[in-house]
Amino acid sequence: MSAYKELETRFRRMGALGQATGMLHWDMSVMMPPGGAAARAEQLAVLKVLAHEMLTHPALGELLDKASGEQGLDDWQRANLHEMRRSWLHATAVPAALVEALTKASAASEQVWRLARPAADFKMLLPYMAEVLRLSRETAKVKAARLDLGLYDALLDQYEPGMRSARIDALFGGLAEFLPGFLARAMEAQAKRPPIQKLPGPFPAEKQRALGRQLMQALGFDFAHGRLDESAHPFTGGIPDDVRITTRYDEDDFTRGLMGVLHETGHALYERGLPTRWRLQPVGDARGMALHESQSLLMEMQACRSRGFVHFAAPLMRAAFDGIGPPWDAENVYRLYTRVEPGFIRVDADEVTYPAHVILRYRLERAMIAGDLDLADLPGAWNDGMKALLGITPPDDRLGCLQDIHWPDGAWGYFPTYTLGALAAAQLFQAAKRAEPAIEPGIARGDFRPLLAWLAANVHAKGSRATTDEIMQEATGAKLGDAAFRAHLQSRYIDDRG
Amino acid sequence: MSAYKELETRFRRMGALGQATGMLHWDMSVMMPPGGAAARAEQLAVLKVLAHEMLTHPALGELLDKASGEQGLDDWQRANLHEMRRSWLHATAVPAALVEALTKASAASEQVWRLARPAADFKMLLPYMAEVLRLSRETAKVKAARLDLGLYDALLDQYEPGMRSARIDALFGGLAEFLPGFLARAMEAQAKRPPIQKLPGPFPAEKQRALGRQLMQALGFDFAHGRLDESAHPFTGGIPDDVRITTRYDEDDFTRGLMGVLHETGHALYERGLPTRWRLQPVGDARGMALHESQSLLMEMQACRSRGFVHFAAPLMRAAFDGIGPPWDAENVYRLYTRVEPGFIRVDADEVTYPAHVILRYRLERAMIAGDLDLADLPGAWNDGMKALLGITPPDDRLGCLQDIHWPDGAWGYFPTYTLGALAAAQLFQAAKRAEPAIEPGIARGDFRPLLAWLAANVHAKGSRATTDEIMQEATGAKLGDAAFRAHLQSRYIDDRG
Numbered sequence: 001m002s003a004y005k006e007l008e009t010r011f012r013r014m015g016a017l018g019q020a021t022g023m024l025h026w027d028m029s030v031m032m033p034p035g036g037a038a039a040r041a042e043q044l045a046v047l048k049v050l051a052h053e054m055l056t057h058p059a060l061g062e063l064l065d066k067a068s069g070e071q072g073l074d075d076w077q078r079a080n081l082h083e084m085r086r087s088w089l090h091a092t093a094v095p096a097a098l099v100e101a102l103t104k105a106s107a108a109s110e111q112v113w114r115l116a117r118p119a120a121d122f123k124m125l126l127p128y129m130a131e132v133l134r135l136s137r138e139t140a141k142v143k144a145a146r147l148d149l150g151l152y153d154a155l156l157d158q159y160e161p162g163m164r165s166a167r168i169d170a171l172f173g174g175l176a177e178f179l180p181g182f183l184a185r186a187m188e189a190q191a192k193r194p195p196i197q198k199l200p201g202p203f204p205a206e207k208q209r210a211l212g213r214q215l216m217q218a219l220g221f222d223f224a225h226g227r228l229d230e231s232a233h234p235f236t237g238g239i240p241d242d243v244r245i246t247t248r249y250d251e252d253d254f255t256r257g258l259m260g261v262l263h264e265t266g267h268a269l270y271e272r273g274l275p276t277r278w279r280l281q282p283v284g285d286a287r288g289m290a291l292h293e294s295q296s297l298l299m300e301m302q303a304c305r306s307r308g309f310v311h312f313a314a315p316l317m318r319a320a321f322d323g324i325g326p327p328w329d330a331e332n333v334y335r336l337y338t339r340v341e342p343g344f345i346r347v348d349a350d351e352v353t354y355p356a357h358v359i360l361r362y363r364l365e366r367a368m369i370a371g372d373l374d375l376a377d378l379p380g381a382w383n384d385g386m387k388a389l390l391g392i393t394p395p396d397d398r399l400g401c402l403q404d405i406h407w408p409d410g411a412w413g414y415f416p417t418y419t420l421g422a423l424a425a426a427q428l429f430q431a432a433k434r435a436e437p438a439i440e441p442g443i444a445r446g447d448f449r450p451l452l453a454w455l456a457a458n459v460h461a462k463g464s465r466a467t468t469d470e471i472m473q474e475a476t477g478a479k480l481g482d483a484a485f486r487a488h489l490q491s492r493y494i495d496d497r498g
Numbered sequence: 499m500s501a502y503k504e505l506e507t508r509f510r511r512m513g514a515l516g517q518a519t520g521m522l523h524w525d526m527s528v529m530m531p532p533g534g535a536a537a538r539a540e541q542l543a544v545l546k547v548l549a550h551e552m553l554t555h556p557a558l559g560e561l562l563d564k565a566s567g568e569q570g571l572d573d574w575q576r577a578n579l580h581e582m583r584r585s586w587l588h589a590t591a592v593p594a595a596l597v598e599a600l601t602k603a604s605a606a607s608e609q610v611w612r613l614a615r616p617a618a619d620f621k622m623l624l625p626y627m628a629e630v631l632r633l634s635r636e637t638a639k640v641k642a643a644r645l646d647l648g649l650y651d652a653l654l655d656q657y658e659p660g661m662r663s664a665r666i667d668a669l670f671g672g673l674a675e676f677l678p679g680f681l682a683r684a685m686e687a688q689a690k691r692p693p694i695q696k697l698p699g700p701f702p703a704e705k706q707r708a709l710g711r712q713l714m715q716a717l718g719f720d721f722a723h724g725r726l727d728e729s730a731h732p733f734t735g736g737i738p739d740d741v742r743i744t745t746r747y748d749e750d751d752f753t754r755g756l757m758g759v760l761h762e763t764g765h766a767l768y769e770r771g772l773p774t775r776w777r778l779q780p781v782g783d784a785r786g787m788a789l790h791e792s793q794s795l796l797m798e799m800q801a802c803r804s805r806g807f808v809h810f811a812a813p814l815m816r817a818a819f820d821g822i823g824p825p826w827d828a829e830n831v832y833r834l835y836t837r838v839e840p841g842f843i844r845v846d847a848d849e850v851t852y853p854a855h856v857i858l859r860y861r862l863e864r865a866m867i868a869g870d871l872d873l874a875d876l877p878g879a880w881n882d883g884m885k886a887l888l889g890i891t892p893p894d895d896r897l898g899c900l901q902d903i904h905w906p907d908g909a910w911g912y913f914p915t916y917t918l919g920a921l922a923a924a925q926l927f928q929a930a931k932r933a934e935p936a937i938e939p940g941i942a943r944g945d946f947r948p949l950l951a952w953l954a955a956n957v958h959a960k961g962s963r964a965t966t967d968e969i970m971q972e973a974t975g976a977k978l979g980d981a982a983f984r985a986h987l988q989s990r991y992i993d994d995r996g
Binding site for chain 1: 511514515517518521522525529530531532533534536537538540541543544545548720721722723724725736737738739740777778
């Protein structure tokens with residue numbers, strides 16, 4: 001067997017192990033009774049250790065070197081080999097003891113965070129999160145040395161391969177300058193439109209579920225290859241051939257939950273559309289978190305909050321909940337779904353203010369990883385940033401620096417992918433509509449097949465065959481940028497005349 | 499680290515891997531959309547191979563030998579070591595190629611069986627099942643040589659450690675003589691009682707679920723450590739700290755489904771009661787399939803079809819379904835739940851005729867494994883056996899030798915454990931009632947705590963610490979026999995005067 005084939009065999013095993021882990025994570029969040037937690041943690045730990053042992057096996061480095069010299073590999077195989085080396089480099093950079101220490105510290109810190117957040121008690125969390133930060137910086141250090149990157153970039157590269165902070169600085173710097181002025185103008189334009197009326201409930205969970213499934217099917221979700229369930233925090237789990245998305249039903253307000261379902265459906269369609277031929281191989285995986293988020297935001301923000309789609313969906317909402325009167329008019333629903341309002345909480349933010357939340361976190365985590373900001377000074381720095389970017393100051397840390405799970409949980413370097421995803425979504429949607437005129441009218445009658453066909457061909461089916469920038473370049477004619485996003489905001493929030 | 503401690507570490511890993519496998523099997527039967535099947539098969543295959551590699555690792559034999567000579571092991575550790583060696587012997591007896599061939603042949607044969615059964619087409623299945631039988635005999639041969647057992651006993655030992663066919667021959671021989679005459683007398687006695695009235699439906703699934711949960715809780719099922727769900731074929735899955743049972747709701751008849759839930763609850767309580775200290779170690783596992791089936795049948799057949807329990811449960815049933823009139827009277831429900839009637843299908847059989855179904859299969863599979871019965875002659879031999887044991891002849895093979903999944907699926911040597919379980923259930927229940935007078939009145943008011951406490955102490959918490967016979971001896975004062983079972987049948991079906 002060639003070294004390359006031997007590698008495929010080994011990575012196929014790791015891939016299957018990763019899929020098993022993914023399904024058990026889904027079960028843990030959706031099905032597992034509380035008494036199963038300790039046993040599940042041990043199952044997951046064993047699967048993780050086994051996969052890590054396979055990836056850091058002494059033979060792997062040699063096989064990678066040998067395979068690089070082999071003749072006759074096609075482009076996909078070369079790309080696969082490249083992705084194999086990437087995972088191997090990341091995995092072998094970090095000593096097992098450090099991996100374990102960070103895993104344990106993150107678990108402990110996450111637990112304390114669950115108590116500290118509702119209590120708005122940053123001091124309670126501080127020592128635990130400090131340990132996570134310390135170990136994350138150590139991880140950054142060893143990865144930076146191995147990958148020849150800066151500290152922060154070594155972490156960022158785990159989530160968005162090839163992305164560098166210099167690039168993000170430029171993109172986010174421009175946005176940070178543009179957004180405050182834009183926000184003021186958008187609020188002003190909004191104030192001139194008719195007032196937004198709340199949709200009157202209650203909205204039984206069973207009816208929300210039926211409506212969600214109906215719209216998921218319109219978007220192209222295949223229930224022979226996936227499920228919709230409930231969990232405390234909505235997410236997309238499972239595997240490409242069995243994608244599991246979740247939501248949460250608020251019987252007083254269905255609108256956020258419903259849009260959440262469409263958001264997760266965007267993630268699910270990406271997973272589902274990954275190249276079948278390359279299942280369980282690294283090149284068959286999604287490219288990175290920026291493109292992943294682009295697919296959910298393209299569905300949620302670009303397509304499903306467009307006037308065309310809302311005019312299609314509003315009568316279905318009205319019918320689902322036996323809605324009566326003017327609040328259910330499509331234009332009111334549209335205004336509801338495109339409302340702009342600065343707030344403290346990132347996950348509740350609209351698409352105009354969301355980047356400010358991300359830019360704040362990006363700047364703070366860069367400074368903390370660099371050692372320029374002491375964790376103890378985070379609350380003050382956070383509040384100053386909110387004031388500067390959104391003009392508001394959180395009354396306490398629950399609504400401030402304690403709101404997200406990412407830092408206590410060890411996911412440093414992850415935040416920027418949210419806004420990179422929003423930029424990519426706008427850029428891809430713009431290009432898709434230009435390339436395929438059937439897309440917009442399709443969306444307006446609930447037929448997403450033209451859009452999905454374009455996304456499948458230009459994004460999903462490429463897996464990790466090319467870099468994010470290459471995929472963006474081929475699909476849109478340009479690398480990832482913010483022009484389309486700005487144009488989109490301008491068109492939806494300022495130019496719109498109803 | 500001592501060799502024993504090293505073994506514990508290794509078996510703990512295998513145990514966690516086995517638990518992960520169990521959860522994924524549950525998901526496959528209960529949650530997974532059809533499109534996930536191929537990927538799941540690969541995940542399970544990889545987990546199976548990994549566990550097999552760990553168990554057959556070259557170092558394991560040496561560690562086992564070394565640990566046997568170590569001083570200072572307590573009784574539980576010695577028993578654990580014994581069980582480790584047992585699994586190791588079974589696993590290393592069979593060449594990997596044979597394991598793989600049998601797995602593949604069983605999967606193919608099971609698929610064909612799903613088509614052949616509804617078509618009553620034995621010839622369609624014959625070549626596939628013949629291959630399974632051939633490979634099962636080969637497996638029996640290598641295991642027999644390794645374990646110094648007869649061919650059939652080597653297979654039987656996988657499911658019921660220590661049980662031998664000579665013992666079963668004696669037990670089943672006596673039953674086969676006793677049962678036909680007893681059945682005639684039971685039918686006669688039944689004919690003298692008031693006719694059984696069917697409970698009039700329909701019975702909405704939602705209400706069946708609520709009633710099932712209510713009675714599960716009465717039996718002692720803890721929903722913080724388990725779930726009740728639905729699947730095509732009811733089963734108990736999951737792990738001791740997260741036991742997942744399933745049922746199926748027939749809206750025209752709730753009675754079988756409900757009793758099925760109580761049956762699976764018996765299995766679940768056994769799993770749940772296994773010794774916490776020995777989680778993930780072989781000695782912490784259930785002792786064998788006979789004791790496992792004894793726990794389900796003790797709940798279903800002994801306790802929950804007793805007059806006391808039915809009189810407690812009948813008003814709950816009536817209330818659950820807003821039942822009106824005499825069919826809902828407790829005595830009618832009791833007669834319904836203790837009705838005797840010979841039939842073709844094993845899984846529908848009452849407790850009087852069930853052993854005949856098992857004895858037939860036991861005799862046939864012994865003959866086929868021995869090479870004394872050709873698979874092609876199975877249908878005729880089956881029908882002759884049914885005639886001799888139950889006095890009825892199946893009109894076709896769908897109602898005859900094609901009804902069970904076990905043989906096509908490669909589970910040769912499993913069948914006798916059903917009836918061994920029924921015998922053990924009667925013997926344990928008799929001993930429990932004698933030892934603890936609070937048990938029977940408890941059951942009659944839906945309080946299973948006295949029964950569960952006795953079972954936990956005398957069966958569940960022993961795990962695989964002792965042999966089945968030792969557990970039976972300690973709990974009941976005698977090895978496994980059929981006296982209590984016969985006495986139970988006599989009392990319920992003949993002596994009963996209402």
